[in-house]
Amino acid sequence: MPARKWYIFFRFRQDKLNLVKEKNEIVMKTLLIPVDFSSTSDNAVDFAIEWSKAYGYERIILLKTFYDTVFDHIVVSAEYAPVSPHYMARERQEATAQMDNLSQHIITQTNKRVQVVSMVSEAPLLRAILEVIRDESPEMIVLGSDSFKYSSGSFIAGNLIPIAKASPVRVLIVPAAYSYQPVENILVPCDYKTLDSLHKLQNLQIPPQWDDSKLLVLNVDAKERYLNPDEQLKEAEQHVHERLRDYKHEICYSSDKNIINGILSYTEKHKIQLIISLPGKHSFLYYLTHKSISDAICRNAREPVMILK
Known part of the structure; x- marks a missing residue:
């Protein structure tokens, strides 16, 4: 042919x-x-x-x-x-x-x-x-x-x-219908089981325009372990701080039982201009690909989502 x-x-x-x-x-x-x-x-x-x-x-x-x-x-x-x-x-x-x-x-x-x-x-x-x-x-x-x-x-x-x-x-x-906005707050959903994927943010080469932007690292923890953090959770948080020491950042939590709902509920309550999806089987993208597209993206995503590689 x-x-x-x-x-x-x-x-x-x-x-x-x-x-x-x-x-x-x-x-x-x-x-x-x-x-x-x-x-x-x-x-x-x-x-x-x-x-x-x-x-x-x-x-x-x-x-x-x-x-x-x-x-x-x-x-x-x-x-x-x-x-x-x-x-x-x-x-x-x-x-x-x-x-x-x-x-x-x-x-x-x-x-x-x-x-x-x-x-x-x-x-x-x-x-x-x-x-x-x-x-x-x-x-x-x-x-x-x-x-x-x-x-x-x-x-x-x-x-x-x-x-x-x-x-x-x-x-x-x-x-659809989302208009460009300067990026001030960037949401980074992160499963603590795959914290090593945070190094992909370095590959992103954060532009100078984001020098004053804040990375909000969100962990959805239905068991609410963050209320009384044990040593393992403290080590995970320390790992986040070390990985992102060059960036303005903050660790946030959600107690929602559903990963996607927890992430998107957070965006409804806070001014987010960009969601960054880290690679790996515990990433935001992983959950999107294992749910209905219409439910996970079309119905829920209200802010731009950047999927890293």
Whole structure:
């Protein structure tokens, strides 16, 4: 079977450019945003614009996949008539125009300071994303997520978990209708059984903009051992302080019997602008992947969630 073709379009300061790959090319600080033109996806783009301005990103890659299944070529009718090639061609032309408009929107909102690369692929979504990561080395993926109050029917939102699990780079999940806010309080849910995963925060390379931000390390302890801490708990707390000695931080507790409810209830009572999910089987992501996506992410997540790798 022949390899699927890539159709790539580039825009930088409103001029179309050819991509030149050089071995010694300087790597630009890049965000990757898979898009599907839903309101949730568009909101993720607007969030990414503000994020890129705040944290000095130089390039944004927009990715749209046209992967077709056998059912995409069939009209749902009594005759199951094949979809006209002209219809599919027109669909691609319209999507290309939308990508162009989205690129222009980013260029305008960033005052032409960010290079925008539009990529259109016929590969399945996950494979297309992994190929872009391999070839373009983005620092992070930004994904839009529907909420329990609103669903845009976003294809991207419906594939959050597979993307987050497979991605070799960190992922930022942006809830629908959430507008960018300066990061002052960062919630770090942490199971004391996997405290070693805290070293991933060092790999995050906390930006200077977070110098005054506080890391709130939250442990959900249904047994409320924190009320009368034993030596083991004290050692765990000391380990947290040692790991995060270079950062402004605080240890917090929840007595909720459910991990997810404990975490998200905490965000309702405190002003949180970002949740960081540590890797490992006791991470926030682990619990999300072992619960219903609609219940764990779409219904509950009200703040952006950054999943570290």
